[in-house]
Amino acid sequence: MKKKSLLFLVAVAMFTTGSYASNPDSMVVSKIYEEVLGNGKVYENLHYLCKNIGPRLSGSANAQNAVEWTRSLMESYGFDRVYLQEVMVPHWERGAKEKAWFATGGKKINVEIAALGGSVATSEKGIETTIIEVFNFDQLKELGEEKIKGKIVFFNRPMNPKTLHTFNAYGAAVNQRVQGAIEAAKYGAIGVIVRSMTTKIDEFPHTGTMRYDEKLTKIPAAAISTKDANSLSAALKTDPSLKFFYQMNCKTLPDVLSYNVIGEIKGSEQPEKxxxxxxxxxxxxxxxxxxxxGAGTMQSVEVLRTIKALGIKPKHTVRAVMFMNEENGTKGGLKYAENAKVTNEQHYAAIESDSGGLTPRGFSIDASTEVVNRIMSWSPIFDEYGLKEIGGGGGAGSDIGPLKSLGTALFGFRPDSQRYFDYHHAKTDVFENVNERELKLGAAAMATLVYLIDQNGLN
Amino acid sequence: MKKKSLLFLVAVAMFTTGSYASNPDSMVVSKIYEEVLGNGKVYENLHYLCKNIGPRLSGSANAQNAVEWTRSLMESYGFDRVYLQEVMVPHWERGAKEKAWFATGGKKINVEIAALGGSVATSEKGIETTIIEVFNFDQLKELGEEKIKGKIVFFNRPMNPKTLHTFNAYGAAVNQRVQGAIEAAKYGAIGVIVRSMTTKIDEFPHTGTMRYDEKLTKIPAAAISTKDANSLSAALKTDPSLKFFYQMNCKTLPDVLSYNVIGEIKGSEQPEKxxxxxxxxxxxxxxxxxxxxGAGTMQSVEVLRTIKALGIKPKHTVRAVMFMNEENGTKGGLKYAENAKVTNEQHYAAIESDSGGLTPRGFSIDASTEVVNRIMSWSPIFDEYGLKEIGGGGGAGSDIGPLKSLGTALFGFRPDSQRYFDYHHAKTDVFENVNERELKLGAAAMATLVYLIDQNGLN
Incomplete structure (x- = not known):
């Protein structure tokens, strides 16, 4: 495409500036977008978090580094109050990299696996036995103890590529990862290998949380890359008795003291809300x-930075919260709501960004019909910025979820979902796979929602 | 994010399935999406075009390879008719890679440049002289011949990162690239260096078409990477008389016979339309x-492949056209319309995809208000697939633009624009930067529009 695009620009301008352009809220929102796109720090902050701190699983030294750095970052922006909130979190470690292969036709074929978070290790020698492919728990039940006992179960139901919204495809496949070890253990399996939760066919295993039933044997569970899942599946068709080997060194250590990191700008009219x-x-x-x-945390900091940079005096207190331990316990989110109850804090609204730093599409709303209608009344403003998927029903996010019992109106930031599961929980979830403009637009969208709620209220 | 997303899924489902779900059109559209997402060939075809053929500037051997391969591809799908349409196209070659540096403080700093398409070469020895930074043509005029004569002009107005739609930012900056050499030559400049058309700061120059005025001296014009544009600009602030050197080996050869590649499925009721x-x-x-x-061509083939795979018998004749020479002449688009006039073809509608293989947002419409209203009446279906930016006004695309004089209703496929100019006309516009799902969704969106127009008509 070249300059002919000029013609289209007129059309876009027509789409995106309406009578709302002269509305005072609309003018502030326009300044919010200009600030974030023109002077935003969210991309460079995410760079620091990714490259100078890196992976930060709960309980790790890196997680503590992230706590300290985000505190000092928010202090450097001069927010009214920056503090830590104590929370005990699980501490699981992967240990040395896993090893895995299968043997067929006299050849050993190495495969890429990664222990699921919370899994027990194998013995030092590893596990080597036959492996049985299944696609759902019903099939497991049909096979029963006779066919399963002493074997490894290979859960290979893919995320359905035909599903438009990738979160739906994820939701329809992820019980294999979360519940697979429990279901397989019921029939005497000694291990579980789960196809990675992604529609992309590549060599990267995607980890994620899993559960055990304390009444059943805890068996070692790992994700296998989609590419290797396909190879293994193909090999099993010609050699159903092939041997699969894996060895994992992960362990669960005692819980660790960690923190939610909180920054706030005090409200000018209703600071208690x-x-x-x-x-x-x-x-x-x-x-x-x-x-x-990282995207969601740095976007949240950016919301407050932008409010301050534009000299907006919010009526309500606005808080950026970096929750700890969403991935394997949600202890931070639970603690935040618990503390709010104990101290009688009034939580008016909460917005979570945990679907990636991708182009904004809208917000999900978990609140009363009145609140949904109120938010929808601002659609002309949202429309100008491509925020066209706004609606009620469903949840908003796991960290803010516990606030629901306090009557808080909950909102989930919803970016485009197409690329998210290419990276989700895998080695490829790195800074280079985040686009600067998409990340910034997310922060601007979130700041816009915060601003409109703050200025206009929810009823 | 983990399994709590399940809650959100319900919300998404509510957004995306409405009463339209039982509409017969809606059911076919659902099958279109399933076919493209589940069995689509567009991604693997794009892989072939990118990796087995590669760059394919008009007049090059690769362009001819692309013609032959896409013809055989469409033949392999058994379309009713596949043929070539002759068109003479320009033939410009870059030659050996350009060299460029600037010298300041006793140091030579190499910079990355790329000749603009159609530029003349420098002499073999290159050009070395002072360089003057300007941001627009008014500033050039103010400086006048006295300050400009014998110098290189450095156009350094960036694409504005604050602009929401990147095509608007492009439109507001690209006259420097297209017209820069003409404007600078008016005042006696001997060369032109233009900041690359991207908001991303990196080391890759972005080429693109440029023009000369036959009455003025043709001076060599190149794009410089944004990173080097920033370095050069900074250096000029402390050393305005620094010397800039560049050497380019490009040349324009005689026009070459090339082809539009056309595949069609004959209409069952109105084949003449x-x-x-x-x-x-x-x-x-x-x-x-x-x-x-590559995205737009392979998506167009995929539209016809999908129609055939689903056994849809279109009422009208549906054609996939791979236009030749959009980038530096639009000779293919002009030829296609010219031929339609000569042979009295009735062109009912035309859809162009030339904004990248990115997540679909909608369509621009260049047609009568009646047609716009007709298309908008299908919004409940488009909405289900996130196609929410649909509207009239502006152009649709440069290759189909010439059909306007035949009264054809024109449509531009509009994907999300945020990442497009990261890659546009630069070394980074490679297969690896296209996401499979985003590319496929574009093809499905285009097939949907074709299907709805074909079945329901435009009035």
Whole structure:
């Protein structure tokens, strides 16, 4: 495409500036976008978090570094109050890199696996036995103890590429990862290998949280790359009795004291009412947690930085919260709500960004119909910025979820979902896979929602 | 983010399935999306075009290879008719890689430049002289011949990062590239260096078309990377008389016979009325032309492949057209319309994809108000697939533009624009920077528009 695009520009301008352009809110929102796009710090802050700190699983030294750095970052912006909130978090470590292969036709074929978060290790010698491919728990039940006992179960149901919204495809496949070890253990399996949760066919295993049932044997569980899942599946078709080997060194250590990191700008009219905007500071250990959820935390800081930079005096207190331990416990989110109850804080609204630093599409709303209608009444402004998927129903995010019992109106920032699971929980979730403009637009969208709620109220 | 997303999924489902779900059109559209997302060939075809053919500037051997391969590709899909349409195209070659540096404080600093398409070469020895930074043509005029004569002009107005739609930022900066050599020559400049058309700060020059005025001296024109543009600008502040050197080896050869490549499925009711869907097969020489416009061509083929795969019998004739020479002449687009006039073809509608293989946002419409209203009446279907930016006004695309004089209704496929200019006309426009799902969704969106127009008509 070349200069003919000029013609289209007129059309875009027509789409995006309407009668709302002269509305005072619309003018402030325009300044919010200009500030974030023109002077925004969210991209360079994410760079620091990813490259100077890196992976930051709960309980790790890096997680503590992230706590200290984000505190000093928010202090450097001169927010009215920056503080830490204590929370005990799980501490699981992967240990030395896993080893895995399968043997067929006299050949050993190495495969890429990664222990699921919270898994027990194998013995030092590893596990080597036959492996049985299944696609769902019903099939497992049909096979029963007779066919499963003493074997490894290979859960290979893919995220459905035909599903438009990738989160739906994820939701329809992820029980294999979360519940797979429990279901397989019921029938005497001695290990679980789960196809990675992504539609992309590549060599990177995607880790993620999993559960055990204390009444059942805890069996070692790992994710296998989609490419290797396909190879293994193909090999099993010709050699169903092939042997699979894996060895993992992960362990769970005692819980560790960690922190939610909180920055706030005091409200000028109703300081006792709080609008929270947040993401989670912890990440899985395999990568930099750039999209999940460095993006959300740095966007939340950017919301407050932008408010301050523009000299906006919010009526309500606005807080940026870096929640700790979303990935394997949600202890930070639970603690934040628990503390709010104990201290009688009034949480007016909360917005979570934990779906990646991708082009904004809108917000999900978990609140009363009145609140949904109120938010929808601002659609002319949202429309100007491509925020066209705004609606009620469903949840908003796991860290702010516990605030629901306080009557808080909850909002989930919803960017385009197409690329998210290419990187999610895998080695590829690095800074280089975040686009500067997309990340910034997310921060601007969140600041816009905070601003409109703060100025106009929810009823 | 982890499994809590399940809650959100319900919300998404609510957004995306409405009463339209039982509409027969809606059911076909759902099948279109499933076919493209589940069995689509557009990604692997783009891989072939990028990796097995590569850069394909008009007149090059690669462009001819692309013509032959896309013809055989469409033949392999069994379209009713596949043929070539002759068109004479310009033939410009870059020659050996350009060299450039500036000297200040006793040091030579190498910079990355790329000749603009159509530029004349420097002499073999290159040009070395002082360079003067300007930001617009008014400033050039103010400086006048006295200050400009014998110098190189450095156009350094950036694409404005604060502009929401990147095509608008491009439109507001690109006259420096297109007209810069003409404007500078008016005042006796001997060369032109233009800041690359991107908001990203990196080391890759972005080429693109430029013009000369036959009545003025043709001076050599090159794009400089944004990173080097910033360095040069900073150096000029402390050393305004620094010397800039560049040497380029490009040349214009005689015009070459080339082709538009056309595949069609004959209409079952009104075969004489044609719906065209297309992109351009040529690309700049610096990269693989993955987004610009391998994506659009392979999406156009995919539209016809999908129609055939689903057993849809279109009422109108549906054509996929790979236009030749969009980048530096638009000779293919002009020829296609000219031929339509000569042979009295009835062109009912035309859709162009030339804005990248990125997540679909909607369509621009260049047609009567009646047509716009007709298209808008299908919004409930488009909405289900995130196609929410649909509207009239402005142009649709440069290759289909010439059909306007035939009364054809024109449509431009509009994906998200945020990442497009990171890659546009630069070395980075490669297959690896195209996301499979985003590319496929574009093809599905285009097939949907073709299907709805074909089945329901435009009035």
């Amino acid at each position: 709080i609008i929270t905007v947040g993401g989670h500071l912890d990440s899985w250990d395999l990568a930099e947690g750039a999209h999940d959820d | 044609i719906i065209t869907v297309g992109g351009h097969l040529d690309s700049w020489d610096l990269a693989e032309g993955a987004h610009d416009d």
